[in-house]
Amino acid sequence: MQTIYLAGPEVFLPNALQVLSDAKVLCESFGYRALTPFDGEITDQIHLAKAKQIFQENISLIEQSDMVIANCNPFRGACVDDGTAFEIGYAYAKGKRVFGYLNDKRSLPEIVRSKIPTKSHDSGYAIDEDGFLLNEDFGNSINLMLEFSILGSGGSLVLGNLKTVLEFLRNLK
Template identity: 55%
Template sequence: MREKIYLAGPEVFLPETHAYFRDAKLLCNSFGFEGISPFDGEPNQALGIKKADFIFQNNCNLIDSCGLVIANCNPFRGALIDDGTAFEIGYAFANKKRIYGFLKNRIPLLESVKKTIETREHTSGFRIDGQGYLVNENFGNSINLMMEMAILNSGGKLIEGSLSDVLSILP
């Protein structure tokens, strides 16, 4: 039986999302795995908040059914990882799943934030953003430390590359 991989990431918002996940599943298959997308599961015609709850429950159940999670950790709509992907990483970690993540450019988060949002000098010696928050997460991590540590402490890795690069290093 092939190991199942839940494919987490902001690709659910792509205009051609179903084509993306079709191709991603074919790629997983070529490496001997079964790719599972957030769109798998039972269809549901609910609307509004009931639809949102269905999606939430469905995605949690899909993660539960998989042995591992591969997450697209590239910045989404800003300097940081997609919120839904961050939740899926946390949920997977709490449920003892092995997690792998990938980034196009694995640079320190502090540099990524400074490239993405406007900051200015602050008397603390750190930069401060337009909302008044210090930009001081300078531990060498490439994504929010909670996400990166969840990935590493699950037994997985965060790599510079793509989905295929992650698949090529899986045991």
């Protein structure tokens, strides 16, 4: 049975344990063993030591997995969760296949404009309220470094959700 590491911001949901437990059951119904960030061995320590242990445990879980499935939907803004982005890059660097899913395939500038205030700029690109141009318009829906990590790993970026990716994987067999 192949093992999947589930990356995404679900750990921040108030009902995270239930959501991730349900995701693990769904993966099992498709013949996969799923690991989540909550599967690491975390001891009760002071905050900084605990944070470092969470990091190390998540790295270990990715290394134990055959592939990563990442929730690439915007989190607290217009872009993929920072931790999830790291996990995608780490999995890619370790030679793991990475699959991502999102529910909006508009271009990244369109997604950004729908999430944060922008205005016109002399360059012809929109500019955000922090002074950064929206000039990453290559047709991708997430940062190009993440999308090409997913594609370069032999994985895919799928419109849908975890179940959609699992169905996609079943059709690859």
